[in-house]
């Protein structure tokens with residue numbers, strides 16, 4: 038199948054190095070300490086953060102750092118076919134672990150010993166790149182909850198189809214069976230915290246595809262900064278009205 042037309046356009050009309058439209062909203066779950074919705078094209082996820090709070094299972098309490106827990110799930114209605122097992126399958130367990138490890142890299146856990154932070158991410162609409170969208174949503178939700186972080190971790194994927202590196206794969210492109218990488222970066226510290234690869238990629242191309250995904254992460258980081266700034270301005274405005 039042709040994933041890039043002779044005119045250089047993808048099936049959804051994007052250029053190879055073009056990301057899908059991103060949109061975010063802070064404070065989507067009022068009962069959570071922090072929450073956010075993050076959309077990358079038709080992929081839409083929600084993240085809710087609870088904590089820092091007392092550790093529920095005392096045996097897991099750590100005297101020098103906070104315990105971070107993460108749960109990734111997909112809503113039954115998030116995919117074309119009804120998703121029978123929204124969580125607890127191998128894929129969800131793996132993605133939960135990957136997101137937890139990625140978020141741990143930026144949370145200053147040593148500042149919150151003997152406490153627990155729960156990150157719940159749920160896919161509302163799945164169209165490829167759900168783990169990246171969940172990481173981006175979790176970053177916003179953690180910021181909303183006021184959790185101290187050393188940087189804002191952001192994520193994006195890129196693949197390689199029809200001999201062309203493609204940024205931010207959608208479901209059709211993702212399921213084409215070609216190689217794809219998911220990257221997570223700490224943009225300010227200029228560090229890579231996540232690198233996952235599906236199927237083999239020629240060594241001379243890895244660098245290109247990774248570079249492309251990293252550019253995507255940087256674009257997400259710029260957007261997330263804008264959203265956080267806008268949110269802070271609104272909070273200040275509301276506080277001003279109350280005084």
Ligand code: UDP
Pocket residue numbers: 116117120128163164165166167168169208211
């Ligand atoms: N997907 C699905 N049902 C599932 C698992 C995945 O429809 O049970 C779709 C979904 O759109 C997802 C895509 O397959 O985004 C690719 O899944 P993958 O495991 O590569 O994770 P992702 O790309 O979402 O991080």
